[in-house]
Amino acid sequence: MKIIIIGGVAGGATAAARIRRNDEQAEIIMVERGYYISFANCGLPYHISGIIAEREQLLVTSEATFRDRYQVDVRSHTEAIAIDRKAKTIRLRNLTTGDESDEAYDKLLLSPGAEPLRPKLPGIDSARVFGLRNIPDLDRIMTHLKQHSARRAVVIGGGFIGIEVAENLHEKGISTTLVEGADQILAPLDYEMAAIVHSHMHDKNIELYLSPKSCKHYTQ
Incomplete structure (x- = not known):
């Protein structure tokens, strides 16, 4: 069984860990568009005030640690750009190199998260306007x-x-x-x-x- 998970923060990383506990033989690939996986996204605002003092406290686990512990092929800074449901393949783009590749799958799990809604209002592109997602x-x-x-x-x-x-x-x-x-x-x-x-x-x-x-x- 080959399982590809799109998204590697809260939902995706939790799913990958649970699948591994239930199936020691499955091939699991976890794809994350950002540089960090499994970080405490709900804790991000609390670093602003210093209630969470150190940035590192937000990083629940590293890519290497997650890979070694759960035997998951983690591909960070990689984006899913197309899905062929009939052929059961997904096209991935490495955002560092720009290289694209196709991966076949038996099961596909989508957990891409969300983006802050940026309303189309005057001034929204100012350097002093920020979103907070990652x-x-x-x-x-x-x-x-x-x-x-x-x-x-x-x-x-x-x-x-x-x-x-x-x-x-x-x-x-x-x-x-x-x-x-x-x-x-x-x-x-x-x-x-x-x-x-x-x-x-x-x-x-x-x-x-x-x-x-x-x-x-x-x-x-």
């Missing part, structure tokens, strides 16, 4: 904070990550505003529950602006 994103934010005396920050997005980023910027002593295009943060929750968080953020002096008009205003 270690390189975090490195760019930390470098900027070290090189500049940031006094004020605006976070767009009132989901879990956005709230955590706002919390940790505030913890770092930066005046922080959270902007959400809906009428509440934490969309999966009922409004009554989200309102409790609204009140808590107000008590912490984190400004909160809701509605699409707020998003447009704060990117101009």
